[in-house]
Amino acid sequence: MSRRRLLLPLLGFLLLCLGCAAAPPKKDYTAFRAANPRSILVVPVVNNTTNVEAPGLFLSTLPIPVGERGYYVFPVNMVKRVLEDEGLSDPNLVHTADTGRLCNLFGADSVLYVSIEAWTAQYMVFSTQVTVEFDYVMKDGKTGDTIWKEHKRVVYAPQQQSGGGSPLASLVAAAVQAAVTKAAPNYMPLARQANAEVINTPGVGLPAGPRSKEYGKDPGSGK
Amino acid sequence: MAGDRLRILLLVIVAASCAAGCASKRAYLWGDYDSVLYSHYANPQDSERYLERLGQIVQKAEVEKDKVPPGLYAEYGYALFEAGRPDEAITYYKKEREEWEESRVFMDKMIRNTQRLKENRPGPAPGGELPPPAGTTPGAALAGEAK
Numbered sequence: 001m002s003r004r005r006l007l008l009p010l011l012g013f014l015l016l017c018l019g020c021a022a023a024p025p026k027k028d029y030t031a032f033r034a035a036n037p038r039s040i041l042v043v044p045v046v047n048n049t050t051n052v053e054a055p056g057l058f059l060s061t062l063p064i065p066v067g068e069r070g071y072y073v074f075p076v077n078m079v080k081r082v083l084e085d086e087g088l089s090d091p092n093l094v095h096t097a098d099t100g101r102l103c104n105l106f107g108a109d110s111v112l113y114v115s116i117e118a119w120t121a122q123y124m125v126f127s128t129q130v131t132v133e134f135d136y137v138m139k140d141g142k143t144g145d146t147i148w149k150e151h152k153r154v155v156y157a158p159q160q161q162s163g164g165g166s167p168l169a170s171l172v173a174a175a176v177q178a179a180v181t182k183a184a185p186n187y188m189p190l191a192r193q194a195n196a197e198v199i200n201t202p203g204v205g206l207p208a209g210p211r212s213k214e215y216g217k218d219p220g221s222g223k
Numbered sequence: 224m225a226g227d228r229l230r231i232l233l234l235v236i237v238a239a240s241c242a243a244g245c246a247s248k249r250a251y252l253w254g255d256y257d258s259v260l261y262s263h264y265a266n267p268q269d270s271e272r273y274l275e276r277l278g279q280i281v282q283k284a285e286v287e288k289d290k291v292p293p294g295l296y297a298e299y300g301y302a303l304f305e306a307g308r309p310d311e312a313i314t315y316y317k318k319e320r321e322e323w324e325e326s327r328v329f330m331d332k333m334i335r336n337t338q339r340l341k342e343n344r345p346g347p348a349p350g351g352e353l354p355p356p357a358g359t360t361p362g363a364a365l366a367g368e369a370k
Contacts, residue, residue: 039325056264060257067293068250072325075294077260078301082333107328188261211250 026203032147035140037109038210039072041102044080044091046115054119054187055091058134061191062114065199070212074106103141110147113137118153119187129157132190136198138206148206152194251292254280274302281315293323297330309341 042062045055059076067073088094094102095113102111118133131153138148199206208214259280263273277299284291300315313334320330 053265057261060260060264063292063294064253064257067253070250072293072323074326074329075298075301075319077263078294078298081301081305107325109325188258192257
C-alpha cells in the first residue's frame with residue numbers, strides 16, 4: 001500500500017513532465033541570444049477585433065508574466081500615456097514606428113508588440129464558446145530584427161478541452177470554466193492563460209531574462 | 224475500474240499542487256496590478272481609485288526587500304503626476320531609477336520634464352523629448368526626429 005501511495009503521484013508527475021516536454025518543435029534562439037535583452041518595452045496592443053475592451057484588458061495582463069520571466073518591464077500604462085501625449089495614441093502607429101528609435105527614447109533593449117487577432121464569445125444553445133487569439137513579436141532595439149515570436153489561440157467551451165490536452169491545460173481550463181459564464185464572459189483568465197503558455201513553455205517561450213534564476217539555463221537565454 | 228479512478232484523482236491532485244506551487248512562487252509582489260490596470264481602462268474617470276489601489280500595492284510590496292515589481296514605482300509616480308502631485312511623482316521616479324538600472328534613461332527624462340513643467344507651466348508634455356506627433360504616414364512619427 002505504501003509503495004502504491006508513493007508510486008501514483010510520481011507517475012502523475014512524470015506524465016505531467018511528459019506533457020510539457022512533448023511541446024511543439026524547438027525554436028531557433030540564435031538571434032535572441034545575440035541580442036540578449038535586459039529590458040522589454042511593452043507597447044500598446046493592436047486590436048484587430050471589434051471588441052473595444054480587448055486591448056486595455058490584454059495590455060493589463062502582460063507586465064506580470066514578462067517581469068516574472070526575469071526582465072525589466074517598463075510601466076505599461078505610463079508608457080501608453082506618454083506615447084499618447086506625443087500623438088502616438090494609435091497602437092498601429094507605434095507598431096509601425098522604427099523599433100530602434102522607440103528603444104532609444106525609452107532606453108529599452110527590446111520591444112514586445114502584441115496584436116489581438118480574435119476575441120469573441122459565441123453564444124450557443126447550452127453554452128458559450130470563447131476564442132482568444134494573439135500574435136506576439138519581440139524586436140531587438142539595436143538591429144530592429146525580430147528575435148522572438150509566437151502565436152497563440154485559446155478556445156474555451158464547457159464540455160470541451162482547450163489547449164494541448166495536457167493535464168495542466170485541462171486543469172487551467174477547469175479553473176477558467178468558473179469564470180466564463182453565459183451572461184458575460186470574463187476574458188481575464190483566458191488572457192492570463194494564453195500569456196502563461198506563450199511565455200513560459202520551454203523550447204518555444206520567452207527565454208529566461210537576466211533577473212531570473214533560470215537565466216542561461218534554458219534554450220535561448222544567456223550569452 | 225476503481226484503481227483507474229484513483230489514479231486519475233491522484234494525477235489531478237498532483238497537477239493541481241504543482242500549478243498552485245508555480246503560481247505562488249513569484250519573484251515580486253504584484254498584488255492585483257493587472258486587475259487595477261484593467262479597471263482603470265474600463266473606467267478611466269475613476270483615477271482617484273486607480274491612484275489609491277496602486278499606492279496600496281506599492282505599500283505592500285515595499286515591506287519585503289527586492290519584492291517591488293519592475294515599473295511599479297514609476298507607474299505610481301505617473302499616477303501621482305496625473306493627480307497634480309509632481310513632487311511626489313519625482314520621488315517615485317527616483318525610486319524606480321535607484322531600484323532598476325534599466326529604467327535610468329526613461330526616468331531621467333521624466334524627472335527633467337516634470338521639473339520643467341512644475342517650474343514653468345505650461346511647458347512641454349512630460350514626455351517632451353519623445354518623438355513629435357504622428358505624421359501623415361504610419362511610421363513617419365519617429366522618423367521625423369533628427370539623428
